[in-house]
Amino acid sequence: MAKRKQLGRRVEGWKAKSWFKVFAPEVFDKAYLGETISDEPEKVYGRVMQTTLGEMTQDYSKQNIKMRFKVNEVAGDSAYTDFVGHEVTKDYLRAMVKRRTSRIDSIVLAATKDGRKIRVTTTCFTINRADASQQHTIRKEITDYILAKAKEQTYDQFVKDMVMGEISRDVFKNVKKIHPTRRVEVIKSKGIEAKSAIAH
Template sequence: MARKKQVGRRVEGWKAKKWYRVHVPDAFGKIEIGDTISADPENMVGRVMTATLGEVVQDYSKSHIKMKFRINNVAGESAYTEFVGHEVTRDYLRSMVKRRTSRIDTIMPVITKDGKKVRLTIVCLTLTRAEQSQIHSIRQTIMQQIAARATEADLDTLVKDVMSGDLSRDLFKAVKTIYPVRRVEITKSKLERIAAV
């Protein structure tokens, strides 16, 4: 008898829940990326949703880029999000790395013009194996370029530049004068916290 009552309560609890449409931020056109369910809209704030860049921009050649959005506002039956990071899939990263070449990883925190702290991971792949001095020079150039770009841009602009590939292209142009490179890719980003302005 007790078991039946427990099942009944579970059904009632489920019925009390409501579906909400989840939208990406303005920077990505506020498009809907899915649904989430909750009995209380306030409980959804802080919930992290994932989608591929391919789904967001309707270009499935970009499905190797996974994006994370955190719900920060609920209005009516819609939940709105903020961008909190991205990462390229391991398979994609593995496919880029070739033998007898150098892989130069750069991880750096930057603070945007609107005071947001973002940690970026940049991977530079050379055509042939580079010497240590060239690797150092490439890493220094990447760090200078990223720092300069971040101080001039707000978070939305920086994220757009990363996702569109514009920032990677600019970094490629800057480092190819040092040593022949095959690719520069921003493989990961993470919104860490709001910095003191």
């Protein structure tokens, strides 16, 4: 009998919970990210949802890009999020590395026009080996571009251009003048100062 009562309490506890539909920020057209369950709306704040850019955009050539969003607003049974970071899959990165070439990584802490900070890791894959001087020049070019681009855009604008490949394409055009370059990828990012949650 005791077991039955405990089971009953568990069922009642489950029924008391509600499902909340979670959506991406407006810059990503409020794409549906999934659902999360909670007994109180306040407990949904701060939860992190993960998906791929391919699933969000229905462009499955972008399945290699993992996206992370944090809930910062709840209205009714809907929860809205802020972008907190992305990363390309390790399999994709491994496939990009070739023998007798250089992989040049650059990590930049940038500030956007609206005062938010984001750490951006960009990788340049060359066609053949670059010497130390060329690698230094490429890193400086990437750093200068990221800092300038962030300064002229809001956080949301910068994030969208970053994950959709606009920034990589622009950087590629610049660094290929320094050394023959096969590809440039922004492989990882992390928002340092997330948007403060709306009072609740």
